[in-house]
Amino acid sequence: MDVLIREINKSDSDMWLHMYRQLFPENTDDALIAEMERIFKSGKRSAYVAQVNDLPVGFAEYALRDYANGCHSQPVPFLEGVWIDADYRGKGIAKALVSFLEQKARMAGFKEFGSDVELSNYPSQLMHERLGFKQTEKVIFYRKILD
Secondary structure, three states, X not given: OOOEEEEOOHHHHHHHHHHHHHHOOOOOHHHXXXXXXXXXXXXXXXXXXXXEOOEEEEEEEXXXXXXXXXXXXXXXXXXXXXXXXXXXXXXXXXXXXXXHHHHHHHHOOOOOOEEOXXXXXXXXXXXXXXXXXOOOOXXXXXXXXXX
């Protein structure tokens, strides 16, 4: 299966929003569109679509973070999110996207690549392990509202 990976641009907004809804169904379209706009405007974030026969079948977000838990270098390239259409899972699409982003990071001189997964997202944990990521730590974040 030939997979074409390219950067998402503003003309892809409707296509990306459709996929974004699948990854973050709890968010409103307004919130997703606002996040997409932040990514388009950012010099440190980007998104890439994977296409098979011109059909968008997944995407991944890439960021250059100032810091990432478990990583030793700063800044560090980071996989912010990845989503693959259910009909294309298990066919190497996520691997192609992540490999593309890893190569982007290598070409920029980086030696490590970070990511994170919610503790409850077991399928994503398995995907990360299959793609060669190594778990570095488990963290639970807390928040206290100040009156």
